[in-house]
Every structure is written in C-alpha cells, then in structure tokens.
Amino acid sequence: MAILSKIRERSLFLILVIGLALFAFVLDPSTLTDFFSASKVNEVGEVNGESISRQEFAEALENYKAQTGNQLSEMQAAKNVWNNLLRQKIYETQLAEAGITVGETDIMNALYEAPSVQNDPRFQTSGIFDKDKLKEHLATIKADNNTEWSAWQNYMASLKSNLQKTAYDNLVAAGLGASLKEGEAQYFTENTKVSGNFVYVPFTSVADSLVQVKKSEIESYINNHANEYQVEASRDVKYVKFDITATPEDEEAIKTEVAKLLEDREEYSNVTKGNITVKGLKSVTDYKTFLDENKSDLPLNESLQFKVQVPQTIAEDIFNAKEGDVFGPYKDNGYFKISKVTNITRVPDSVKAKHILIPFVGSRSASAETTLTEDQAKAQADSLLAVVKANKSKFAELAKELSADKSNAEKGGDLGWFTYNTMVPEFRDFAFESDKNEMGVVKTAFGFHIIHVEDQKNYQNAVKLATFARKIEASEATENKIFQDAETFAQGLSNGGDIDALAKESNVSVLPAVGLKVLDENVPGLGNERQLISWAFGSDVEIGDFKRFDVNGGYVVATVTDKTAKGLMPVDKAISKVRPIIANQKKAEIIKGKLTGSTLEEIASATKQTVRTASDVNLQSPTITGVGFEPKVVGAMLNAKENELFNKVVGDRGVFAFVVTKKELPTKLPNYDSYRKRIANQRKNQTFMMYEAIKKAAKVEDNVGSFYGL
Template identity: 55%
Template structure:
C-alpha cells in the first residue's frame, strides 16, 4: 500500500515529464531519444555529427597539461585542446569524404625514418645499423607493460597521423590551386592603371545627425539581413566595486615599532644569519660586499660613515621596513679588467660534449699552466688561445675587458675584486678551473658587508577585518534595496564595468584572472541584477550582473551603436542624391556651395582621394567609368560623389604575365590557414565546453 501511495503522489509529476517528452517528439521526433538518453549528458560537443565525449576531451586535456608542464592555465589548455580536436576531426572528415585514408604503414614509415629513431643506439644492431625488428620489440614491450614511455610514443604517433592528415588534405587542395595568365594580367592592371578625375564631394557630415531618425525596427531588420556579421556567443556584462586590502598608517607604524625593538638584540647577536631566521626576517644574509650606490640612498651616508657593528634604521625601502647592520668594512675597486684561461671538466656547467677530462685532471692542468705563466707572464695570451674553452676571450688572449662586481660568478668575482693588479691564481667555479690574471683595477672605494632585517609592509588582521566589513556592508545595502549603482554613488564608490565576458573567459578587466567571477556570472542560478561578494587575494569584490546576451544574433540594444551610423549614412545618402543631380560638375558644385576637386594618379591598389581619404567604392566606380562621362550620386564611405574621369593611363603591356601569375598562385597555395577556416566555418560545430566550467 505504501508503494502504491507513493506512485499516486508522483503520478502528476510523471504525467508532466511524459507530456513534455511527447511534445518534443511532435516538434522533432529525433529529440525523443535524446530526452531519455543519459549519454548526451556526457558529450562536450559535436563536430559534423560526431559526438565528442567528456572522457575523450578530459583525456586529451590532461595529456596536454602534462606536456605543457603546468605552464598554462586550465582555460588556455581547454581552448587549445578543443581547437586541436576540431581541427583533427574536420580534416579526417574531409579525407573520408574524398575516399582517402592515412594507413598504418604511412605512420610507421614516418616514425622509423625519423633521424632520432634511426640514430638511437638502443635500436641498432651490432654493426651500428638501425634494426627495425629491435625497435618493434621495444615498442611491443612498452605497450604490454603500459608504461609512461608507451603513452608518450602513442601520443607521438597520433600526432604524426594528425599532421599527415592535415598535410595530405592541404597538398591535395593546393595542388589544384593555380592562376591563369589572364589573372596575372588583371592583377598587373589593377596595380598600375592610373586614373585622373574631377569630382564633387558632399560629405555625410553636412547633414546633422539630429535630422535623421532611426527606428528600432530598422536596426532589427538590418541585423537580420546581415546576420553573419552579428552572430555572437553567449556573454555577460558585470559591474563591480573592489575593496583593496592595503596596509594602513597604523599598520606601518606598528611594523616600524617592532623593528625598533629588535635593534639592541641585533647589535648584540654573534650569529646574524640565525638572528634573521629566528626573528622571521623576509630577507636572508647577503654575503656580498655592497657599494654606496647600491644601497638605499636615504640611509647610504649614515651606513658608510658608520663602523663595524653599527645598526641603522628602521628605514622604509619600497614596500618594507628594514634595519641594517655593518658586518665588515673594506676597500674595493668598482671595476676590474682581467684575463683568464678556462679549463672545464666533465660535469661542469656549459661544458662541450667532447670534454672528457676529470675534475682532478682539470685541476692538474690548471696548476701546470699557472706555473708557466707565473714564470713567464708574456705566455698567458698564447696559452689562452691554445687551452681556454672560452673561445670568445681565448681569441683575445684571454682578455675579458672591464667588468663590474655583479657580472662574474662569485668565486671569480671575489678573486678579481679582493686581489691586486698583477695577481695570477687558480680559481674553481661551476664552469671549471680558471687561471685568472688581474690586469687592472679602478675607482677604489669603501664597501660594506651588511646584514639586513626586512619586514614587508602588509595589512594587519584588524585592517583586513575592517575592509571585509566595508565590503559586506555594501553587499547588504545592495541586497536590501537592489540598487547597486545608487548604493555605490551614495558611498562614493566607483563601479568598474566588465562588458562582454564569455563563458570560458578567465580574465576580468581590471582585476585579472578571476575565473570564479566569470563562472558565477554564467551559472544557471545567476540572473541579471544578481550580485555576490568574492574574497580575492588582497581584496574583496562585490560584482553585479548588468546584462546577459545569449548565443545567437546580437540584441538590438548591443548592435545599435554599430548599426546606427550605417543606417544614418544610408539615409543621408538618399537625402544628398537629389543635390548631386546636374548636367555638369560646375552646376553640381555651385548647387552644393562647394568646389570641383581633382584626383591624380589614383589606382585601385591605393584608392585614396586627395583631401577626402580612402574611398575604395568610388575609385572602383571610376576604374570602370567611361572617359569624360558624368556620373552622379555615387555613394562612398564618407559622402556622396559626382565625378568625371578625365584620363585613364594604361601601363605598358608586358611580353607575358607569368611572374604575376606565379605570385598569385603562390599566394593561394600558402593560404592553408584560410582554407581551414573556410572548411571550419562550413562545418557544423557544437561547442558545449561551458557546461563543464560553469556551475
């Protein structure tokens, strides 16, 4: 009885569901199966009737993200993967329709003939020749064990197939693309026929916009008649107020006071590195000497007039407060000129592949060369040319020219700047052993080693809480009155717009990558006039949905700004046409209180009228006009014209137009991207990725 009771309670619900399904069937019988087909839920899109499952998309997405090493965002990866799938399916479909298939043998030949496969010792026999059977066995083992290496090989072979399909199709199409000599001749004429004309020009601006009335129905009709220009994706418009969590004056003073309390302990400590670490300094111990020009200039004099153990600060340096302790005082040149002979060993940085000597052998050779140049310094240049692996300086007898303190690797730098002119010694660096000769030094000056405690200026918890309360109060005020802009104006906030957000966008203008805001704006639960507070890194944002555009044709409201100028000029042209009727240009010019203008050496390639601007439609009409015949009421981009072509200068005929023909043919054959875009535009593509990324 309980079961029957439940069925009765649910009966109306079932009737409604079945009724809706039958209604859909009446409208389109093919939809009835889809109504109850749960597999549709698992589709991410469709390309020429072939469904793309979520699983297929997810697999390729994951593979691509691993391949890119996580260097791109989720949405960037999703776009690239979708574009790759679309391209692959479209080319495959085109080849299938043409009855052409890329066979396994084609793919295999491409793989085994790759240089990296042919030259790999792993796939070679005892004679050092490529062994195809050995390579096949390697792949079979990897496939059987389902290794990561097999996944990579499989992806590589799939990529070869995709490339082969694309290249095969493009080659077949471009093989049929050429150009005739007649086309070559026409192109030559278009580039070189020069026109001289007289014209009268009445600009559209001569009629005030206020005299032209554009109806909403006219805009709507224009959109429908030019629907290809006004197709749009779904979009959302939002406006937002951002509350940045920035440190207050009180926060800065508290940080400064905290550093003041550390000064005596900082002076007394014997281990500065431990002190910085234990007291949570935002900077660690700097082992390098510092010149006066490289420290904060506000406290530079105080530091360089101090002695070892002195502490200076607190002082503000960009976005932090600091205290600095003098650890060591010395004298040092600001620049050095030195020469070196570099002896690398196997394993050192940037070492050439043919270097096989061990570290011990490199050290022994360096010491041996050192003994030679110490006995006879004039041999240094010749030995540098003979032994140094630094070919640039070696060609100049080891000379490195002048360099400053920050240029060289630390060990090399320390020897060059703490030594004296004429010193020669061996120094080990990550690049090998260097025999270094200090040739010269200049600008000797005082330098310091400093220990600097750094405290970055960040907002306190109280400041963050205060900003949260401010954002929350604004959100609550909006919720009570549902007047986002009014409340913002009342509180002197300036809302910022983000117009035309797409469902897969990540970036919100003004606040950067904020996918969560875009996702919320496109949620099925979010409507126009809805708002929400978002907790971002370093700020709070209250966002408000101001507009919604669904996929299809652009709304009249959105299109008006584009369509109105076009319709306005069309109506102005109709009003001006009557004014440009006359028996000759003189009469037309007089009737319009203007003058006759001259166009000289105008070509279709450069359709610019002097004093007016670019007018391709008018110059095109001139190109086909009869000489000295008056043409009235010709509509251009900037106004209405009457003109008379006074001369058409035909260029000297060429013996043949093969060069022009070849140029046209090559241009067509290189337009594979345009070919793909044309195929893509004619394909039926349904993209439902947004369902995966909006809640």
C-alpha cells in the same frame, strides 16, 4: 574549503539528483547507469555529428599538459586541446569525403623521416638509422603497454593530425592556380593611375540629430547579416574591489617597530628570568643572525653595491658615510628599512677574465663523462694553476683541452668583459676584489675555476650594507575593517540596492568586465580570477545575482549585469556596431538628394562644396588627398569612362560625384607570368583561410564548459 562551500551551496540540488537516481535504481537497476550515462552528459561537443566524449577530451588534455610540461594554465590548455580536436575532426571529415585516408604506412613513413627519431642512437646501426631497430623497440614497449608506449602513441597521433592537414591543404592548393590573364589583369589593376575632379560631401556634414535609427532596423540588419554577428556565450559583470592596504596608522606603527631595532634595548628573558641587553643594528656584528632573529622580510645582501644600486632615497648619505654609520627607518619599495654601512671600498665596474672549469660529480656542470670527486677536481685545479702561473701562454691550450665550459673553451677560456653582477658570487668576488693579473682557484656550484683576471676598468666607490626590512602590510584591525566593508556592501546588494548607487555612497569605484567567455581566466582589472567566471556561468546564476570573493590582496563583490547566449548577437549588444552603419546609409540618402546638377560645378554649388582634384590615384594605395582611404571610389574611377560625370557614388566617408580626366595605363609587359605566380602563391599560402572557411561551414557544438561543470 572552496569545494566544501560549493557542496554546502548546492546540497539540496545534490540530494534531489541522488534521490531520483536511487529511486530509479530501485525500480530498475539498469536505469542508474543510464541516468549518469546519457550521451549528452558524456560529451564535450560535436563536429559534423561526430561526438567528442569527455574521456577523449580528458585524455587529450592530460597528454597535452604532459607534452607542454604543464606550462599553460588549465583553461589555456583546454582551449588549445579543443581547437586541436576540432581541427582533427574537420580534416578527417573533409579527407573522407574526398576519398583520401591517412593510414598506418603514412604515419610510419613520417616517423622514419623525423630527425629526432633518425638521430636517436637506439635506432642506429653503425651511425645510420635502422628502421628494424625502431620497429623492434615499438613492438617491445607496446607489449609492455607502459608509459613510453603511451608517449609514442601521442606522438604518432600528432604526426597523423599534421599529415591530414598537409594532405588537405595540398589537395586544395592544387586547384588554386592562376591564369596568365589573371596575372595581366592584376598588373593593370595595380598599376593603372587615374586623375580627375570630384565633389565630396562627407557623412559628417549631416547632423546625427537628423538621422533616427530604430531598434527594429538594427535587428533587421543583424538578421540580414547573421554570419557577421555570431557570438559565443558570454557574461557581463560589474564589480567593486576592496583592497587590503596599510593605512597611515599601520605604516607609522611599522616604522616605530623598525626604529626600535637600531639601538640596544633591555628585554625580559624567560630563560634567565631577568632583563637582558638585546643588541641593536648599531652595535651588532653578526648581521645574518640579527636579521634572522628579528625576522627580516629580506635576506642579507652580502654583495658590494654601487651608488645606483642602493636605495636612492639615502644614496647620497650612504656614499658620504663611514663604516658603522646607520640610516633609517626609511621607506623603499614597499618596505621600511634600516641600514648599516659594513664596508667601503673601491672596485672596478667591469673585469676582463678567462677561466678553466673543472667539474666534479654532483656539480652543475657535470656530465655523464664526469668521474672526478670533489677532492680530485680540487687537486687537478691546483695543479693546473701551478702550470699556468709558471707559463701563462699555456692557459688557452689547457682551456680548450680540459675546460667543461665549452662555450668559452674554444676561445681559450676567454670570458671577455663582464660587469659586477654577471657571475655567481664566488667567481665575482675573486674577479672584482683581486688585483689585475692575479690568478687563483675558486669553487662554485659549477665546479672549480682556475681564474686569470686580465684587466679591470672604471674604479669607483662601493659599499656593503646590512639592511633589515619589514614589509608594509595592513594590520589585522585594518584587514577586519576591509572585510566588514565588503560584507556591508554585499548586504546592500542583497537588500535590493543598485551597485552603482551603493558604490557612490561608499566612495568606491565600480569596474566593468564585459564579454567574459566560459573558458576565460582573466577578469579585466583583477587578473586571473577563474572562480568569478565559473560562478557567473553557473546554471543557477541570473542577472542581478551577486557574490563576494576572496581575491589576491582583498575582496571583490561582483554582480552579473548581462547574459548573452551563443548564437546571434543580441540587439542591445549590436547597437554600438550597427547604428553607425545604418546612420551612414541614411545620411547617404540625404546627401544624394542634394547632389543635383549636370556638372561638377553645379553639384558643388548645390551642396556648398568645392570641386577638388585627384591626381595619379590607384588601387595599390587607394587614398584620395584631403579625404582619406576610399577603395570603393577609386575602384569606381578606374572603371569609369573618361570625361563622363558619375554622381552619387557612396564611399566609406561620404558621397562623391566625379569626372575622370585621364587614365594612365602602365607599359605592357612581354609576359605576365610573374604576376600569375604571385597570385597563385598568395592563394596557396592562405591555407589558414581554407581551414577557417571549412570550420565555419561545419556543424560544431562546443560544450567544453560542461567539462568544468558549467
């Protein structure tokens, strides 16, 4: 339906496109291919002038999905594939410029060294990896050109990509050493302490009203710092959600219907052509059939339940009840329920047991070595039970030798202590409802278990409940009303109404979604709503356009409030970030004008501040007591002469005047090699920064959105 809607919406556009193409074909048939094969149409991007075609991207995307088992969403996969292709192209360019090639020999050597390949029995001779067997296998599947060959090609492509990255990183890292002089400088920079006196005038001392920041100044700042204010294409949206929720009247109607199921009732039967008695929960005994026939929204829970596990609204009543008592209707976790106590007992909350597991062909614990049929496995389990009942000391030995549960076999089958809901139902029921020291054979989906219940503790009351549940949902009438509300709201927008004003009139909330990117999936407040984002990026969608969407649990009416193109951040978007920076620069100039005097005392008097003291500050932790984090000022103090006034020093929080009274140098070391090594290792370990730097310098054109028609 969604595709048909799109076709209808764009039918005129499609007719024009097809018409032009056919007209061109009549004049010259070769132009039809050209029309649909323009280079840009077939590209999803470029890296340093090298195009990434739609076909290359599509193949990489399919391979990536196969490798990850389709565990990621379409857009997450697309982002990862684009980043992988981008990285591959960038590294190829860098290595080519350096005259380095990752060839077939390099890839094959990496393949030979891969543990998964070396440990594959297909490529071993007498348990030792055999290169010739691997080569023979690759040659065979290459000749067949089957899906396995495609998988090997993908694996070798990933090996090549990793080798390229490693080669480049190693190449750059080789030039990222450090000298002993750098190590010495680092040691003294980190460990030199300074003390002194200062006057601090915070930016907050100047009222915001005294500083005017013009739009032109913000624009100028952005242009002068263009690298810091590059943005992707984005859309801003406002939306109103109309949730389909049950009204109090809907809830009351559901509660009434559920209540009718408690008592026996007379109903007309089309089969008998007369009235029959339909049993209610109070008198019925076949609870599963009762729940099925009345279409309960939750299945029958046949497990014992402790007090903390039953609905807490009726827990006290249930545990003071007797078998056969009924409760409800009561509201619990979005359902109206009625419950009947079908069993009351005392059981332990924890059991200590051990087991021997005998699998059979088709059981969940079966392996390639499993040959026993179900009957044979049952006979073996019965035989083992007889042995261990006659001699309990043999249990551990037999578990180690025969149990398919290898995680516990080495411990003699010991499972330790476990709680009621830990095991599968059949195993659990035997362990918790049997007596201490009892043994028996139990069949589960895993096979036949010989179980020995060794100990039990913390006996307490437990019940079994037969519970009918009906989910609390909006009625059809309510759904229709919500749909009509959404349609009316959309109609108001089509008549030129403002979304905020209309929302106020309708008593609904407007929510913003700012900075949506072309490959995003999640809309804040809505979750995964890819359809809304795709619409917002449509080439024919302008600011002020709106649309109603069917979403999970209701409807959304959304309108585009802003469109940002890829490139330099628009001034209006930058105001919140740039205005404080420029404002502080202007406040700094105002404060500087007040910092007059030849001593700290005179400056303090002129600015109505006090002279403060800074003790033992250093660049390792550049925090000044009473001020906060001030690396610029601490750095200035470290490089200042002692007992000399330094004035009008601009920091992160205000403007300073200071006098350094003492510099305490650390003890000289006989050797600074440890610091030199630390600097070198830090540089070499920051390969991610190297990649980010060369990516920033690369000419990248990202049009992945076009792959999805945007």
